[in-house]
Amino acid sequence: MRKFSPLNLAAIILGVGFLYLPIAILVIYSFNASRLVAVWGGWSIQWYAELAADAPLLDSAFISLRVALISATAATLLGTLAALALVRFGRFRGKLLFAAMIYAPLVMPEVITGLSMLLLFVAVAIDRGFWTVIIAHTTMAMCFVAVIVQSRLIDFDMSLEEAAMDLGASPARTFLAVTLPLILPAIVAAWMLAFALSLDDLVIASFTTGPGATTLPIRIYSEVRLGVKPEMNAVCSIMVGVVGIAVIAASLLTKVGGARGTPAQA
Amino acid sequence: MFKSLMKSKKNHSFWQSLVIRLPFGWLLAFFLVPFLIVLKISLSQTAIAQPPYAPTFDLAAGWRGVQTFFAGLSLDNYRFLGTDPLYILSYMKSLQIAAFSTLLLLIIGYPIAYAITRLPRRAQAILVVLVILPFWTSFLIRIYAWMNILQHDGPLNQLLLALHIVREPPSWLSTDTAVYIGIVYSYLPFMVLPLYATLEKLDEQLLEAAADLGCPRWKRFWLVTLPLSAPGVVAGALLCFIPIVGEFVIPDLLGGSRTSMIGQTIWMEFFANKDWPTAAAVAVVLVCLLVTAIVIFQNHAMRGSERD
Amino acid sequence: MHAGDSGSEFVKRGAERPTFGKRGFAPWTDRTAQPLLRIQALRKRFGGFTAVDQLSLDVYQGEFFALLGPSGCGKTTLLRMIAGFERPDSGRILLDGVDLAPVPPHRRPVNMMFQNYALFPHLNVEANIAFGLKQEGMPKARIAERVADMLALVKLEGLGRRKPHELSGGQRQRVALARSLAKRPRVLLLDEPMAALDKKLRGETQFELMELQRQLGLTFIIVTHDQSEAMTVADRIAVMDRGRLMQVAPPKDIYERPNSCWVADFIGEVNLFEGRVGADADSVEGTAFGRLRVGRKIDVEPQGRVWVAVRPEKMRITPAAPERQASVENCATATVVDIGYLGDLSIYRLRTEAGVEIRAAIANTGRSADQAIGWDDRVWLSFAPEAAIVLTR
Numbered sequence: 027m028r029k030f031s032p033l034n035l036a037a038i039i040l041g042v043g044f045l046y047l048p049i050a051i052l053v054i055y056s057f058n059a060s061r062l063v064a065v066w067g068g069w070s071i072q073w074y075a076e077l078a079a080d081a082p083l084l085d086s087a088f089i090s091l092r093v094a095l096i097s098a099t100a101a102t103l104l105g106t107l108a109a110l111a112l113v114r115f116g117r118f119r120g121k122l123l124f125a126a127m128i129y130a131p132l133v134m135p136e137v138i139t140g141l142s143m144l145l146l147f148v149a150v151a152i153d154r155g156f157w158t159v160i161i162a163h164t165t166m167a168m169c170f171v172a173v174i175v176q177s178r179l180i181d182f183d184m185s186l187e188e189a190a191m192d193l194g195a196s197p198a199r200t201f202l203a204v205t206l207p208l209i210l211p212a213i214v215a216a217w218m219l220a221f222a223l224s225l226d227d228l229v230i231a232s233f234t235t236g237p238g239a240t241t242l243p244i245r246i247y248s249e250v251r252l253g254v255k256p257e258m259n260a261v262c263s264i265m266v267g268v269v270g271i272a273v274i275a276a277s278l279l280t281k282v283g284g285a286r287g288t289p290a291q292a
Numbered sequence: 293m294f295k296s297l298m299k300s301k302k303n304h305s306f307w308q309s310l311v312i313r314l315p316f317g318w319l320l321a322f323f324l325v326p327f328l329i330v331l332k333i334s335l336s337q338t339a340i341a342q343p344p345y346a347p348t349f350d351l352a353a354g355w356r357g358v359q360t361f362f363a364g365l366s367l368d369n370y371r372f373l374g375t376d377p378l379y380i381l382s383y384m385k386s387l388q389i390a391a392f393s394t395l396l397l398l399i400i401g402y403p404i405a406y407a408i409t410r411l412p413r414r415a416q417a418i419l420v421v422l423v424i425l426p427f428w429t430s431f432l433i434r435i436y437a438w439m440n441i442l443q444h445d446g447p448l449n450q451l452l453l454a455l456h457i458v459r460e461p462p463s464w465l466s467t468d469t470a471v472y473i474g475i476v477y478s479y480l481p482f483m484v485l486p487l488y489a490t491l492e493k494l495d496e497q498l499l500e501a502a503a504d505l506g507c508p509r510w511k512r513f514w515l516v517t518l519p520l521s522a523p524g525v526v527a528g529a530l531l532c533f534i535p536i537v538g539e540f541v542i543p544d545l546l547g548g549s550r551t552s553m554i555g556q557t558i559w560m561e562f563f564a565n566k567d568w569p570t571a572a573a574v575a576v577v578l579v580c581l582l583v584t585a586i587v588i589f590q591n592h593a594m595r596g597s598e599r600d
Numbered sequence: 601m602h603a604g605d606s607g608s609e610f611v612k613r614g615a616e617r618p619t620f621g622k623r624g625f626a627p628w629t630d631r632t633a634q635p636l637l638r639i640q641a642l643r644k645r646f647g648g649f650t651a652v653d654q655l656s657l658d659v660y661q662g663e664f665f666a667l668l669g670p671s672g673c674g675k676t677t678l679l680r681m682i683a684g685f686e687r688p689d690s691g692r693i694l695l696d697g698v699d700l701a702p703v704p705p706h707r708r709p710v711n712m713m714f715q716n717y718a719l720f721p722h723l724n725v726e727a728n729i730a731f732g733l734k735q736e737g738m739p740k741a742r743i744a745e746r747v748a749d750m751l752a753l754v755k756l757e758g759l760g761r762r763k764p765h766e767l768s769g770g771q772r773q774r775v776a777l778a779r780s781l782a783k784r785p786r787v788l789l790l791d792e793p794m795a796a797l798d799k800k801l802r803g804e805t806q807f808e809l810m811e812l813q814r815q816l817g818l819t820f821i822i823v824t825h826d827q828s829e830a831m832t833v834a835d836r837i838a839v840m841d842r843g844r845l846m847q848v849a850p851p852k853d854i855y856e857r858p859n860s861c862w863v864a865d866f867i868g869e870v871n872l873f874e875g876r877v878g879a880d881a882d883s884v885e886g887t888a889f890g891r892l893r894v895g896r897k898i899d900v901e902p903q904g905r906v907w908v909a910v911r912p913e914k915m916r917i918t919p920a921a922p923e924r925q926a927s928v929e930n931c932a933t934a935t936v937v938d939i940g941y942l943g944d945l946s947i948y949r950l951r952t953e954a955g956v957e958i959r960a961a962i963a964n965t966g967r968s969a970d971q972a973i974g975w976d977d978r979v980w981l982s983f984a985p986e987a988a989i990v991l992t993r
Contacts, residue, residue, distance in 0.1 A: 034407035038419065041404035045426050045480065048437035051447055055440060062445075108315035118312060127319040133582060135538020137555040138575045141562060142326035145572070149329050165322040168315065188685050189718035191706040193732030193783065200706075203731075207722045226430045229540050229555075233562075243432050250436050251545065254443055262433040269429045277421070 049266055056259035073260035083245055083261065089156065090225055090242035097163035098220035104164065105171025105220075106213055112172070113179040131169040139166060140233030147234065154236030162234040163227060167220035174219065178212035218276065222269075334572035335365040369573035379557065379574060383581070386554040389468070389543075390536040393475040394529050400476060401483035401528065406517075408484075409491045420488065427481045435545050438474050439465065442546070470546035475536055483528040490524030491517070530589045534582055554578055625835060626850075627660040634697075636661040636819055637682070637787055642691035644677055644843075651677040653843035655691070659787070659821060664813050666834035667823045670866070674843040675823045679789050682821070683712045695786060706735070711785035715792040717776035719764040725751070725775050726760040732783045750778040753812070770801050777809075781816070790822040794829060806832045827867055831855070839863050855911075860993045864909045871915070871958050872991075873908045877901070883929065884908050884990070888956040893929040895986035907991040914987035915960035917948060917973060922982045931982040934958060936975055948973075950981060 056074075060067025077083060108128055112121070131139060143162045147154055186208070190200040228243040235241065242261075250258050373379045408419045426434065441448050442464035449461035464470050494517065502512045540555035547553070552560065554574065561571035627633040635658035644652040651674040659665045667675040680686045682693060684705030693700045700708060711732070719728050729750050733743045751757050754774040764772055773793065780788055793809070794802045810833050813820050824830050830837050831851040839846040839854065846866075847859045858864035861872055875887035877900050884892045884906055892908050900906055916922070922931055937957070938949035941964075948960045958981060973979055 030407075030410045033403075034410045037403035037407040038411075041400075041407075041480075041484075042419075042422055044477070045423065048434065048441055048477065049426065049429065052433070052437040052440055104315045104318055107311045108319075111312040111315065115308070115312060120316065123324075124312075124316050124319070127316075127323050131323060133534050133586065135535065135540075135555055135578065135582070137538055137540050137558045138330070138579060141558060141571060141575055142330045143322070145329045145333060145568070146322070146326035161322060165318065168318070172315070183716070183718065185714045185716060185718040186720060188683075188705070189712070189714055189720070189779075190731065191685075191704075192683055192708075192710075192712045193779070194706050194735035195731070196704075196706050199735065204720055208720075222428055226432070228432055229559075243430065246432055246436070247541075250439065254436075254440050254446075258436065259440070262430075262436055265433055266429050270425075273425060273428055 052259055053263045053266060056256070056263040058256065058259075061256055073256045074264075076257055077260050077264075080257070082240075083242075083257075086240050086242045086245040089239055093156070093159050093163060093231075093241060094221045094224035097160045097167060097224045098217050100160070100164040101167035101171050101220040102213060102217040105168035105216060106175050108168065108172040109175035109179055112176055128169050128172045131166055132173065136166075136227070136229035140230040143230065144233040154234055154239075156239040158234045158236065159231050159239055159241065162230050163220075163224040166227075166230060167223050170223065171213075171216040171220055174216040175209060175212050178209050182208065218272075330572045330575055332365075333569055334369055334576045335367065336569045336572075337366070337368070369569050370577070372570065373573055373577060381551055382554050382557045383577070385551045386537050386539075387581075389471060389475070389553060390533050390539075393472055393479070393536055394533045396472060396476050397479055397483040397532050398525065398529065401480060401487055402525075404480075405484045405487035405491055405524075408488050409494075416492070420485070423481050423484050423488075431478060431541060434478055435474050435542055438470070438477060439545060442470055442473070465546060466548040468547065471543050474542040474546045475539065478542065479532045479536065482531045486527035486531060487521065487524040490521045490527075494520055526589060526592055530586070533589075534585060537582060537585070538578060625662070627663070628658065628836065633660060635659060636663075636696065637821075638692075638694040638697075639678075639682075640692045640694070642678070642681065642693065643689045644674075644681060644686060645689055650843050652681070652688075655843065655845055657838060657845065657848065659819060661819055662817050663819055664810065664833055664835045665819070665821045666830035666837045667821065667840060668827060668830040668837050669825065669840035669846075671825055672842075673840040675825075675840050676791060678840075679712070679791055679821065679823050682787070683710060683789055684708050709786040710789060711780040711783055711787075712789040712791065713776050713780040713793050715795055717764075717772050717796075719772060719775055719779070721764055724761050724763050725756065725767070728764070728775055729760075729779045729782050731779065736783065746782060750782050753781070754778045769796055770805070773797060773805070777812075781812075781818075784816075785818070787819045787821060790820060792823055792825070794824075794826075802829070809833055831867075839866060841866070856989075858909070858989065858991065861907050861909070861991050864989065864991060869912045869959055869961070871910045871912065873910075873956075875906060875908065877904045877906055882985075888954050889930075889932055889952065889958075891929045892988060893985045894988040894990050895984075898990050900992060904992075909989040909991055910983050910987055912947065912959040912961040913945070913963070914983050915958065916982050917950075917960055917962060918980045918982070919973065919977070921980050930985060930988070931980060933978060934981050936973060936977045936979060939973075939975065950979070952981070 057069050057071065058065075058067055059070030059072065108124075111118075112125060112128070140162070143158070143165070144154070147158050152158060182205070186204055187200050190204045191197070195203060226243065227241075228247050231241045232244055232247075235244065246258060246261060249255055404423075408416055408423075411419065440446060443449075444461060444463060444465070446464075448464065449458075452458045453461060464473075498516055498520070499512050502516050507515065538555050539553060540559060543553045544556055544559075558571050558574050558578070561567045561574060627635075637657075637659040639655060639657040639659075642652055642655045643650070653674075655674075655678065667678060669675050677686060681688050682700075684700065684703065688701075695709065720731065723731065726747050729747045730743050733746055738746070747760065748757075751760055754777055756771060756774050756778070759767065759771065764775065767775065773796070777793070780790075794805055797805060806829060809820075813833075822830070822833060831854075834851060836848060836850050837854050838848045841862060847854060847863045849857070854863065854867055858867065864870045865872065873884070873887035873889050873892060875884040875892065877883075877898050878885045878891070879902050881897045881902070882894055884894060884898070887908060889908075894908060898904075898906060932952050932954075934950040934952045936948055937951050940947040940949075943964070945961050945963045948962065950958045950960065952958060960981065
């Protein structure tokens, strides 16, 4: 009954082409020897070479990586706790407000999140910079983490925990030996998402950053606002490459992990 | 079961209360309080000072301070939004772009999602990954890639000239068309995935039953597949429409300067005009708009599920 | 059993307990016997729904005890209260005379086999079986021994390194059983342990389970909604309905001597005739089947309302009037409405002159003798007075 018609094939080819062609063109042009985009000047890696000498850009990349690492880790911790609180603690005072605060940032435009964060930091007179960006990114990302981990916890087969307790494991031990290993894939996925969101964010970082904490997206944005630049093609190509490798590595890891399972021991 | 166990233990242990309090406290401090500050500043006056608004909360003055604080609040900023067509146009533009591009996304995303469900299982999984993958590359990069393609002497115009479709290279950048292209490109995964999720769950036997009852192919799609994929359509539309309304990067890099979307307006008021109270008021109204939109979508989804 | 030395040790230690064969095993008839598990006036409500209502029950060491009832009768809730996953609203559960109320589930000397098995998907078979032993702090070498014993016991040697998802349904069931037995619980609780198996496998597994229980000498409490399963495996069955115990008795008594119409109707098929006790105390008058003679004196005053229950297989169908004309009671003419051929027996649906529907089951012992009776035939229905069960509620 399920037939695959030529029309279906066309939809898939056009769809995937539409998604990947722009990125492919970007990568190809990053190897263009000519400074003029319209002119193909042969293959070259000169723009990559120039990047290596661009200290402010490398600086920004480093800042972005550190922000993403710290905020993703903090967001994963807070978001996982939030998910546990929502799923496992029954009713508690302020649960509705708590749930609302988890979901609201997901639909809040970044401009408003950034603006409100900035106004907070001004109101309490905190100098903006590296740590304020981290706080902002943590707040945004923890909600995504909470939603991902929460859905995993809701699907969680409670009889597994009961079985562990029935076999003599205390609640804390049950959590460590059974619950945590089983929700770990969701937590890892959530961390990766939080990391990507932080690395990607321009708007919130623009509001909450200060002198000396220019993240990579802010740097790229200020460069490309006024037009296409070949160096930026190279930067973006590198980022695409890194993401591609990371995603492939992650999917391979989960495949290996899925086949062997996590060798977690009680 | 587990819950009742947890509750029955009277000593909510230190760790257990920490699990709630840590994220709760964090969200109160860094989400709720900032938003209340925005609300408060939207009721304040612009001032040439640091911070550039009045009144500020003066705790040292005690009760008098509180009184003068509340006396200083006003709805003037909101009245100002109503009188200046710039803001109304900006809201309208945002809603219009969001609505039209959501429609475009549906028209483009539906055939793709539908086609994926026709494939064998393994191929489906691969295609889903292929659809998600661009999402993991930076938003900014994806928009920048289109800046490359759409520029005056970029690949698109070169192609059009080479094929003699156009004689003069058209300007793509700084037009609404470019904004639509950028939005559709960026949000396509958010439309395809929920659609795919519902279509994939669709029971093939329902189509077989329809065929058995004498329903021709195109009618089967129209009478069975489409109505049953309504939840996916609503979810996809919600997932796209809401963030597009507040979009900043796409219109800023690809769009023109004539009318800006509301995200740009907030950015401008804040960074260029340093008018914090107006920026805050624009933001509050935007939140109200989005909440309304979500409620409408939710109602639709609820009615849809009742019909099932 | 091809277990190693340690394996037989595991079995022997169980066998030292006072149950070898099951013949003559009936501690519940012994007034001096101390029950292993005492349940006293137990009550549990979920919101407005009473799951278990003032329930009292004794289970003895070495007993294979079945909780049987329709879904929602509270049998699983009762089991979960024994395991400690649910807290009773009132009443007590005593194990070896000790109140279990303050004991959390992970400290109770009972283990449970879950309906969906609840095998830890991230651990292999060995680690699953070893899980409970590790919580006890048993030395590694002894854990390895015990795991090997358990694998041998459930005949899964060589599969210890597999993950649960690499096993068949029947194998998974055995792992779950091995895991819950590994700690040698005082009581093993089994929640619908065979619900997920297909019918043939279920039959084999039932006998294996009985065999295992006898070898180990442990106390098993099984929850099931399948009456033939309960009848097969259990020493005693507790029939439950809406949170209450309807009857607790050995399978044979439950079937032959139900204490109420509800139990008679729930266990197997039955024909029920309502009537009033006759003047001579061993007959019932005014039933749809006419005047019925029952095998013994009814302990109800004359004209008291009673029901007479007759199992379909106790009904006789004859083409002509029964030979012993003396018993004009327990005898009526009827028309065959329907015949269901089941192979070993045939089920007849008949309608009497009075319009009452009656079921009769006839064993197909001969090959063609019974073919004599067919659709729409007028036949004689009768049953022996001893086959009648008189019920007062």
